[in-house]
Amino acid sequence: xxxxxxxxxxxxxxxxxxxxxxxxxxxxxxxxxxxxxxxxxxxxxxxxxxxxxxxxxxxxxxxxxxxxxxxxxxxxxxxxxxxxxxxxxxxxxxxxxxxxxxxxxxxxxxxxxx
Numbered sequence: 001x002x003x004x005x006x007x008x009x010x011x012x013x014x015x016x017x018x019x020x021x022x023x024x025x026x027x028x029x030x031x032x033x034x035x036x037x038x039x040x041x042x043x044x045x046x047x048x049x050x051x052x053x054x055x056x057x058x059x060x061x062x063x064x065x066x067x068x069x070x071x072x073x074x075x076x077x078x079x080x081x082x083x084x085x086x087x088x089x090x091x092x093x094x095x096x097x098x099x100x101x102x103x104x105x106x107x108x109x110x111x112x113x114x
Contacts, residue, residue: 001024001025002111002112002114003023003024003025003095003111003112004023004024004109004110004111004112005021005022005023005024005026005109005110005111006021006022006023006107006108006109006110007019007020007021007032007097007099007106007107007108007109007110008020008021008105008106008107009032009034009052009105009106009107010104010105011051011052011104011106014036015036015051015054016033016034016035016036016056017032017033017034017036017052017056017058017071017106018031018033019031019032019033019034019106020032021060021110023110030060030061030062031060031061032058032059032060033058033059033060034056034057034058034059034071035056035057036054036055036056037054037055037056037057037070038054038055052073052083052101052106053073053074053075053083054072054073055070055071055072055073056070056071056072056073057070057071058070058071058087068089069087069088069089069094069095070087070088070089071085071086071087072085072086072088073085073106076098081100081101082098082099082100083098083099083100083101083106083108084096084097084098085097085098085099085108085110087110093113094112094113095110095111095112095113096110096111096113097109097110097111
């Protein structure tokens, strides 16, 4: 079964992310948080959701196990106003996703990288 899930992130005043997610293997809605490492340039300040763009250290739980990865959020080159997300461990993709800003939050879907 391929892992498919949804997420939402709220941008804090300090530039970090607080969020929740669940997937087709979940029994709970779980928490994910991310600390900003750097900004990724290329979006204008007028781009909706531009504050989300950057590279983060992301931490979440899977069952009772804590996981972490580098989360990169960029503008989606195919769709204006959309974002591409990738979670990587040692440069190896773990999850890939796409999202958009709605109600001030970045919401979207992700899949396991195969």
